[in-house]
Amino acid sequence: MWPVGSISQNRLTHYCTRRERADVLVNFSQQKINTVIDLIDKNNNDRRLLQFFIEKNLDDDFTLPKKLSTLEKIPPEMTIKSRKFQRSSRGMMGMKSIHRINGKTYYPKRVDERVKANSVEIWEFDNTSGSFDHPMHLHGVQFQILERIGGRNRLLPTEWGTKTLFWLKQGKR
Numbered sequence: 001m002w003p004v005g006s007i008s009q010n011r012l013t014h015y016c017t018r019r020e021r022a023d024v025l026v027n028f029s030q031q032k033i034n035t036v037i038d039l040i041d042k043n044n045n046d047r048r049l050l051q052f053f054i055e056k057n058l059d060d061d062f063t064l065p066k067k068l069s070t071l072e073k074i075p076p077e078m079t080i081k082s083r084k085f086q087r088s089s090r091g092m093m094g095m096k097s098i099h100r101i102n103g104k105t106y107y108p109k110r111v112d113e114r115v116k117a118n119s120v121e122i123w124e125f126d127n128t129s130g131s132f133d134h135p136m137h138l139h140g141v142q143f144q145i146l147e148r149i150g151g152r153n154r155l156l157p158t159e160w161g162t163k164t165l166f167w168l169k170q171g172k173r
Contacts, residue, residue, distance in 0.1 A: 019135050019137070020165045020166075021164065021165075025064070025068075026052075029057075029060075031054045032054065033054055033055065033056065033057065034053075034054065035053075036051060036053055037052040038052075039051070039052070071144075071162070073144070074120055076122070076146075078120040079120050079121060080116070080119050080120060080121065081119070081121045082121065082123070082124070083113065083122075083123050083124070084123075084124045084126060085102055085123060085124065086101070086102055086103075086126050086129060087099070087100070087101055087126065087127045087129070087130045087134060087136075088100045088101075088103070088129040088130055089131045089132060099134065123138075124173060125173065126173045127168045127169065127170055127171065127173065128150070128171055128172070130168075130171075131170065132170055133167060133169050133170050134168050135165055135166070135167055136165065136166055136167075137165045138164070142163060143162070143164075144161075144162060144163065145159045145160075148172065149172065149173040150169070150172035150173055151171075151172045
């Protein structure tokens with residue numbers, strides 16, 4: 001089993017990208033009364049997100065299951081189509097670079113991709129032309145990350161599950 005968080009120096013740590021949601025189960029049973037534990041954002045100057053106050057001991061017979069859930073991996077042979085999305089940033093708009101996917105900037109009333117209901121597709125996001133890291137979010141769907149190419153070339157334990165967002169690093173796919 002992989003840990004979802006750890007407590008060290010009264011800080012709860014868990015790797016999560018910006019705007020990403022996480023379910024975290026923490027065992028405070030070993031903490032002393034009147035201890036304060038901060039959940040901090042290491043990517044944002046250690047900004048405090050949440051604070052836990054340990055006020056009393058509780059008699060609780062909760063036992064963490066050996067397995068929290070089972071992820072049903074989608075078989076690649078179910079794929080009916082593959083698509084590639086090239087992320088780039090060109091020019092300057094004020095002080096910000098313009099973010100593009102396949103040469104297009106975001107426009108909320110435009111639909112660029114249509115997917116057949118209940119179908120399986122593989123989408124590859126490529127940021128080798130991008131000039132900065134960027135969170136990628138697909139509206140209205142959940143997905144699985146199959147692999148990472150470039151950088152660490154492997155998935156982190158937090159990337160194994162069903163996702164709504166992932167972090168696309170500069171120069172990576």
